[in-house]
Amino acid sequence: YAAKRDKSGVAVYDARLHERGASQLTAVTELRHAIDRGELFLHYQPKALADTGAVCGVEALARWQHPTRGLVRPDEFIPVAEENGLIEPLTRYVIDAALRQCRAWQDAGWEVPVSVNVGAACLLHAEFPGDVADLIKRHGLPARLLTLEITESAIISDPDRAVEVLRGLTELGVRLSIDDFGTGYSSISYLRSMRVHEMKLDRSFVTHMCTDAGDSAIVHALVALARNFGLQAVAEGVEDQDTWTALAEAGCDVVQGYFLSEPLPAEEVVSWLGDRAAAHA
Ligand code: C2E
Ligand code: MG
Ligand code: MG
Ligand code: MG
DSSP states (O other), X not given: OOEEEOTTSOEEEOHHHHHHHHHHHHHHHHHHHHXXXXXXXXXXXXXXXXXXXXXXXXXXXXXXXXXXXXXXOHHHHHHHHHHTTOHHHHHHHHHHHHHHHHHXXXXXXXXXXXXXXXXXXXXXXXXXXXXXXXXXXXXXXOGGGEEEEEEHHHHHHSHHHHHHHHHHHHHHTOEEEEEEETSSSSHHHHHHHOOOSEEEEOHHHHTTTTTOHHHHHHHHHHHHHHHHTTOEEEEOOOOSHHHHHHHHHHXXXXXXXXXXXXXXXXXXXHHHHHHHHHHHO
16 A cells, blocks of 8 residues: 555655556556547558658557547557556557558558557467457458567567467568667567568667767668568658668668658548659659
8 A cells, every 4th residue: 555654653645656556547447448439549650662752651650539638649558558458459459440541541542551569468479360360351451561560578578479479470471570679688689580571770770870970880780680681671760851861871671750751640641642642753
């Protein structure tokens, strides 16, 4: 209980601790309801080929429109979901919503591959590939249009089980990406045992690579690593033209970041694609 004893032995009520405990509990309950009631929604951030600028997909990013707190960022609620057994229903919800949107774009004449971030716990559950297979089938889409972005921490917590689940996902034909590459631990050795298709260079190295020689060295090394493993290199956090140019020169395949576009509401994606296609023609 949120009480501790002061020097005289009298129980002192720790309001701060209590508050934290209570708000955490509220957040969990609210998040569970948000998933059940469909209050989460997705924004989509475009990605483009570094050399031609052609759009090659979008990343789905979760948003929570909270009834009183307004728009809540994923950095706030994903950890709550991870710690409280909600990441699996949340991930299923996000994949379902992203595939439904992908199908709607396809029906409107746009083939837009979608990437979804997958919470760590999902990779430790043997049923996860089967769940993903069901969702893909339900939406009638080719598996190659779905990329799952995973983080190294997911793999490190139980490598054997994670590799097994990743193998199951690969067999479905979905693409696998290692997100925030370079920020975790022992990343390189896992590249041997995992069949992933894509490496996402973390924006902490990318954004300032033109002004920071250390960042630039890391980016060049990671692009070379991706090359040697036959992986597509994707840079996130590209905020200006110079960085895009430097990445293209370094041999990076795909760029993503505010310079191309911020994450967009679903209904703005088609007009954005249309404008861009027109500008390119
Ligand atoms: P992430 O997957 O690395 O996503 C990239 C984050 O960087 C996004 O923040 C995006 O809005 C932001 N970003 C994109 N371009 C730029 C740029 O040029 N500069 C800067 N400074 N930032 C940029 P967001 O949407 O707040 O997401 C944060 C993180 O939350 C994601 O990082 C991802 O790890 C997690 N996340 C988001 N949606 C989901 C989800 O559906 N499931 C799970 N498990 N995690 C999610
Ligand atoms: Mg991501
Ligand atoms: Mg990332
Ligand atoms: Mg990140």
